[in-house]
Amino acid sequence: MTDVPFPNVPREDARQKVCGAPIFGADSPRPGLLHAALAVSTIPKGRILDIDTLAASATPGVRQVLTHQDLADLQLPGFLLGGYGFQNFQPLRSPDIAYRGQPIAVVVADTFEAATEAAALVRATYAAEAFCPTIDSPGVDIVDQADTPMGQFLTEPVAADADAAFAAAPIKVDIELKCPAQHQNPIELIATVAEWEGDTLIVHEGTQNAEGVRHGLARVLGIPAGQVEVISPFVGGGFGQKNSLQMQTALAAAASRRAGAPVKLVVPRTQLFQGASFRPASRHHVRLGADVSGTLLAAIHETDAQSSRIDFFPGEYAATSARLYGWSAFRGLHRLIRTDTQTPGFMRAPFEHPACFAMETAMDELAYAIGMDPVDLRLANDTILDPITKRPFSSRHAGTCLRRGAERFGWQARSAEPRSMRSADGSFVGWGVALGAYPGMMVSNVVRLTANSDGGVEIAMGAHEMGQGMRSVIAAVAGRKLRISPGAVTVVIGDTRAALQQPTAGSWGSASAALAIEAAADAMWKALAKLTPDGVVEGRSPSEILKAAARDSLDVETMVKPPGQPDDVFGLLRSGLVSRAGPVFDDCVSFSFIAHFVEVHVEPRLRRIRVPRVVSVADCGRVISPRTALSQVRGGVVWGIGAALREASETDPRYGGFLNADLAEYAIPVNADIGRIDVEFIDEPDGLLESGVKSLGEVSLCGVAPAIANAVFHATGRRLRELPIRIEHVM
Amino acid sequence: MQPFTYVRASNVGDAVKALSRGAKLLAGGTTLYDLMKLRIERPERIIDINHLGELKHFDTSGERELVFGALARMSEVAADAGLVRDYPAISESLWRAASQQLRNMASLGGNLLQRTRCPYFRGGEPYACNKRDPGSGCAAAEGLDRGQALLGASPSCSAVYPGDFAAALVAFDAEIDVVGPGGERVLPFEELHREPADTPQKETTLEPGEMIVRIRIPVTPLGRASTFLKVRDRESYAFALASAAVALEMDGDVVRDARVAVGGLATRPWRARAAERLLIGRRFDESAARAAGEAALDGAIPGRSNAFRIELGIRTVTDALMTARQRA
Numbered sequence A: 001m002t003d004v005p006f007p008n009v010p011r012e013d014a015r016q017k018v019c020g021a022p023i024f025g026a027d028s029p030r031p032g033l034l035h036a037a038l039a040v041s042t043i044p045k046g047r048i049l050d051i052d053t054l055a056a057s058a059t060p061g062v063r064q065v066l067t068h069q070d071l072a073d074l075q076l077p078g079f080l081l082g083g084y085g086f087q088n089f090q091p092l093r094s095p096d097i098a099y100r101g102q103p104i105a106v107v108v109a110d111t112f113e114a115a116t117e118a119a120a121l122v123r124a125t126y127a128a129e130a131f132c133p134t135i136d137s138p139g140v141d142i143v144d145q146a147d148t149p150m151g152q153f154l155t156e157p158v159a160a161d162a163d164a165a166f167a168a169a170p171i172k173v174d175i176e177l178k179c180p181a182q183h184q185n186p187i188e189l190i191a192t193v194a195e196w197e198g199d200t201l202i203v204h205e206g207t208q209n210a211e212g213v214r215h216g217l218a219r220v221l222g223i224p225a226g227q228v229e230v231i232s233p234f235v236g237g238g239f240g241q242k243n244s245l246q247m248q249t250a251l252a253a254a255a256s257r258r259a260g261a262p263v264k265l266v267v268p269r270t271q272l273f274q275g276a277s278f279r280p281a282s283r284h285h286v287r288l289g290a291d292v293s294g295t296l297l298a299a300i301h302e303t304d305a306q307s308s309r310i311d312f313f314p315g316e317y318a319a320t321s322a323r324l325y326g327w328s329a330f331r332g333l334h335r336l337i338r339t340d341t342q343t344p345g346f347m348r349a350p351f352e353h354p355a356c357f358a359m360e361t362a363m364d365e366l367a368y369a370i371g372m373d374p375v376d377l378r379l380a381n382d383t384i385l386d387p388i389t390k391r392p393f394s395s396r397h398a399g400t401c402l403r404r405g406a407e408r409f410g411w412q413a414r415s416a417e418p419r420s421m422r423s424a425d426g427s428f429v430g431w432g433v434a435l436g437a438y439p440g441m442m443v444s445n446v447v448r449l450t451a452n453s454d455g456g457v458e459i460a461m462g463a464h465e466m467g468q469g470m471r472s473v474i475a476a477v478a479g480r481k482l483r484i485s486p487g488a489v490t491v492v493i494g495d496t497r498a499a500l501q502q503p504t505a506g507s508w509g510s511a512s513a514a515l516a517i518e519a520a521a522d523a524m525w526k527a528l529a530k531l532t533p534d535g536v537v538e539g540r541s542p543s544e545i546l547k548a549a550a551r552d553s554l555d556v557e558t559m560v561k562p563p564g565q566p567d568d569v570f571g572l573l574r575s576g577l578v579s580r581a582g583p584v585f586d587d588c589v590s591f592s593f594i595a596h597f598v599e600v601h602v603e604p605r606l607r608r609i610r611v612p613r614v615v616s617v618a619d620c621g622r623v624i625s626p627r628t629a630l631s632q633v634r635g636g637v638v639w640g641i642g643a644a645l646r647e648a649s650e651t652d653p654r655y656g657g658f659l660n661a662d663l664a665e666y667a668i669p670v671n672a673d674i675g676r677i678d679v680e681f682i683d684e685p686d687g688l689l690e691s692g693v694k695s696l697g698e699v700s701l702c703g704v705a706p707a708i709a710n711a712v713f714h715a716t717g718r719r720l721r722e723l724p725i726r727i728e729h730v731m
Numbered sequence B: 001m002q003p004f005t006y007v008r009a010s011n012v013g014d015a016v017k018a019l020s021r022g023a024k025l026l027a028g029g030t031t032l033y034d035l036m037k038l039r040i041e042r043p044e045r046i047i048d049i050n051h052l053g054e055l056k057h058f059d060t061s062g063e064r065e066l067v068f069g070a071l072a073r074m075s076e077v078a079a080d081a082g083l084v085r086d087y088p089a090i091s092e093s094l095w096r097a098a099s100q101q102l103r104n105m106a107s108l109g110g111n112l113l114q115r116t117r118c119p120y121f122r123g124g125e126p127y128a129c130n131k132r133d134p135g136s137g138c139a140a141a142e143g144l145d146r147g148q149a150l151l152g153a154s155p156s157c158s159a160v161y162p163g164d165f166a167a168a169l170v171a172f173d174a175e176i177d178v179v180g181p182g183g184e185r186v187l188p189f190e191e192l193h194r195e196p197a198d199t200p201q202k203e204t205t206l207e208p209g210e211m212i213v214r215i216r217i218p219v220t221p222l223g224r225a226s227t228f229l230k231v232r233d234r235e236s237y238a239f240a241l242a243s244a245a246v247a248l249e250m251d252g253d254v255v256r257d258a259r260v261a262v263g264g265l266a267t268r269p270w271r272a273r274a275a276e277r278l279l280i281g282r283r284f285d286e287s288a289a290r291a292a293g294e295a296a297l298d299g300a301i302p303g304r305s306n307a308f309r310i311e312l313g314i315r316t317v318t319d320a321l322m323t324a325r326q327r328a
C-alpha cells in the first residue's frame, strides 16, 4: 500500500486529442474502402415474407445488397452465459424480426450516399405478430430471475428475515419507483471498418472489449479466433454500449469478405437507438423499517427490470442497494420483463444508478417520517461490515464522505421543512443528499513489459481507452513502480495483436490495470536483479541496470489474476470471456462510495428546475490520476442531472421501437444545464491492491438522481418517484 | 440520398425562374438537408440562393421600418446592437433558437419555413402522417402527444409550428416581401402560415414559384419593453414547450399598448389579440398579466399528456409580461 498521493499531471493523450490526432475506428483510412448502410425493419415483430432489393441494387454505385437469403450461414454469438454478443440474436441470419429497427439488409456501395439511398429503397413485406414493447405492455411476460439460467449465478442478497423485521418495525416506508429506458449516446457512433488480409479479418472499431469482439465474430462467422484481429486504440465514448459484439460488426465483416474489399459501416444515431444496447426500464418496490431513533431494522428491494424476448438480461440492483447501510435484515428480488426490443445492456452504472435512486429516495422519506436529518440518519446506519456476507468492506469511508460533503456544502444551514428556503430571486431552494455505491471488481491480465536501456518502457496489455484516461493510469502506476517518469512509458492497449484484451467496463479498468502493472513491475525488478552482480536493484533505475549489463532491453510477460481467482481464469481470458472477480473477495467485500449534496432552484411561477451546485465527495480508494478522476466525477454528476431531470427513451406502444431517437429529441443535458460541481476525494488507499485503488467511473453517477429528487422534494414538498422529473411534475 | 440537380442562382429573377415544381431553394440548409436525410423532402432540383448578396443585408436603423434580407443569418441579426437595445424580443427569439453553429448557417427566410418537429412526421414510415403523406391519417392523434399543439389543431393534424422567431414577428406586425413569377407582392407575416384544417400538407400561403426576399417590421416604441421567453426541456438547444413574445407600452401604471404572441403551443405562429385587448387601457399588475395569459390560451384543447402546457403557456405569458413591465 502506498501512502503518497499521486500528482495531478496532464493526461497522457491530452495533446493528441486536442489536436485531433487519434484515429478512431471509423476514421481508419483504407484504399478501396466501400461503404455499407443498413435497411431496417418497419415492424416490431414477425417474419419477412418477401424482400425486394431490385431498386436498391439498381442504384448507381451499389455493389451488393445482402439479406437473410445471403447470410443464413451466420451463427449466433451467444449472450452473457458463455457468449460474446450484446444479444444472442444476429440480424440477417433468418427472416425473423425481433424488434422494430432491426437490420434486414446490408447495402454495400462505392459511396456512403449511394449505400444510404439504396438502403432506403429496400422493401419488405412481413407477417406481423403481436408484440409487447414496454414494461407496461398488457400481457407482457414477467419471469423470476431465479427461474432463468442467470439465477444459478446471481443469488438474491438476503440477510435474516427482512419481511418479519419489516412487519415488526415501528416506522415504515413502503414505496414504488420507476426509472425509464435510456440510451448512452456516445458521440462516436457504433461503427466498424472490416478488412480481410487473406484469411485474416482485421476489424477497426471503437470497442471496450476487443477480445470479446474477436471471439464473438469468429463464432458468428465460423472461423478460428486466431484469424480475427480487433484494433481499438481509442473509443469515442462507450458507456457500456460498446462492451461486447454489436450487430453491425459481423455484417460489415461478411460484406467485406464478399466484396473482396474493406467495408465501413457506421450505424446512424436513429438506427443505433433501435439496434444498440440501452439501459432497461425498471420498477422498484422498496420497503424500509426503522425504530424511532433511526436505526434501520429491515430493507426489502424488489425490482422488475426490462429484458428482451431474446435474452435474459439480468438485474443486479439489490446487490448494490443491499450494501448502502448496516441493516440487520435485507431481502432482494429480481423479476425480468421480456419486451420485444433489442436486448438491453450495461449503460453506465446499469443497476446501481436506479438502485440508488430507489433506496436513497426511500431513505429520505424515512428521514422525514422519523423527523431526523437525512445526513444524520445515514450516518447513524453506517457500517464497516457488509450486511449480506458479514465480511468487512475492503475499505469504507461513506461516513466521511457524508460528513465532509455536509461541511463543504454548508448543510447545517438547511431548514428541514419543505418549501422553507428561498433564493434572492424568489425561487424555492431545495437541498438534497444521497449516497451512491458501486462494486469494486477486477479482471485478470497478461502483461508484456519491456524496459529499454534508453530509459523508455513499453507496456502491452488488455485495456481500452474510452476517454476515461486509461493510458494515464497505466503510466502513473508503472512510473511509480519502476521509478521512472510516467512520460517514459508507452502504452499499447485495445489491440488484440499486442496482448490479450479484457473488457474495460464495470469500473474495473483502473484497478485491473494497477493490479497488472504492479505484478509486471515486480517481475521486471526480479528479472533486472538477475542482471546485476549483487542482485541489488534499490537505488538503480532499469536503464542503468540494463546499460551496466550491456543489454538493449528486457522483456517480461506476466500473468496476473485478482485475489482468490482460480488459475483457469486465464482460460477464460484466452477465449475472450470476462474473468471478473469481486465485489465479494475471500476476506472482504469491495465497494466504492460517494456522497452527493445538491442544491436545486424551482422558480415560483414557471417552475423550471435548475441545479446551480453539487458537492460530491468520493471514496474510490487511492486516486491514481487526479485530473482524469475529477473529470469522471464531474461527468457522472452531469449524467445524474440528465437522468434525474431530462433523459428518457420513449416508446409508442402501438409501434414499438424508440420514438425520440436523435440528439435533438432525446434530451441529454447541455452546458447551460450544468452549474458548479465541487469534487473532493477521500484519497485513502484501499487494502486490496498495493496502489490502493478502487472503482470510480460509475459510482460517480450513483446517488446523483436521488439527491436531486430529494432536493426537489425539499424545494416543492412533492415526492416524485418516477424519473425523469420534468416541469409538469412540479407545476 | 436521392439524386438531385444543383443550380446556383445569381439573382432573384434566376432563382424564381428555376423554382419549378419539385425544386427547392437552399439557404442555410439546416432544415432542408435534415429533412432530405430523413427522406421527407425529396427535391429534384436545389437552387442555391446563398450567392444573392442583395438578400444578405439587414438594416435596423431606419426611421419607419426594420428591414431584413431573407438571407441574413440568425446569429448576425441576433447580435445586432440596435435590435438588442430596441427590440429585445426579436433578438432573444433568435439567439434562444437552435445552437450557435446552426444560427451561423441558418437564414431568416429559411427559418420562417422550418417544418414541424412532430416525431410522427419526422419518423417517416411506418407512422401515418397527413402532412407528409396526405390522407394517410395522423399517428399523433392516439400517440405520444406531450409535444403536440393545443391551439389551432384539427383532427387531421396537431403538429406544432416550432419556430421562435415567428412569435416575435407576428407580435410586431411584420410583413414579408415575396417575389414570384407574377412579380413582387407584400404579405402580412401573420398570413404566411396556415392552420392545418384538413390540408396539413399546405403549410403556407406562398404560391408555387414564390420566394421570400425580405422581412420588414414597422418601427414601434413597443419594441423596447419587449421580451421573448422560452420554456423547454433543457436550458438551451431545444424547442419550446411554450414560449411568449410580448411587448408593452406604458402610460404610468396603465397599459397604453400591448403585444402578445405565443410559440410552441400552436400549429402556426399565434398572435393573441384577445390578450392584448384585455391589457390595453388597464392598470398593469400580476393579475392583469395572468388574465392576459389565460386569454392567450383561450380555446386550447388538451390531449392525453400535454394539458400541462396550457397552464405552462399561461404562466409563460404572465412571466414574460412581468419582464416586459420591468423594461418599460
Ligand SMILES: Cc1cc2nc3c(=O)[nH]c(=O)nc-3n(C[C@H](O)[C@H](O)[C@H](O)COP(=O)(O)OP(=O)(O)OC[C@H]3O[C@@H](n4cnc5c(N)ncnc54)[C@H](O)[C@@H]3O)c2cc1C
Residues within 6 Å of the ligand: A664, B024, B025, B026, B027, B028, B029, B030, B031, B032, B033, B034, B070, B071, B074, B096, B097, B098, B099, B102, B105, B106, B107, B108, B109, B110, B111, B112, B113, B114, B162, B163, B164, B165, B210, B211, B212, B213, B237, B238, B239, B240
Ligand atoms: C437540431 C436543430 C435544432 C433547432 N432548434 C431550433 C429552435 O430551438 N428554435 C427555432 O426557431 N428553430 C430551431 N431550429 C430550426 C432552424 O432555426 C432552421 O432550421 C433554420 O432557421 C432554417 O434556416 P436555413 O437557412 O438553414 O433554411 P433551409 O434549410 O435552407 O431552408 C428551409 C426551407 O425554406 C425554404 N427557403 C429557404 N429560403 C427561402 C426563401 N428565401 N424563400 C422561400 N423559401 C425559402 C427552403 O427551400 C426550405 O424548404 C433547429 C434546427 C435544428 C436542425
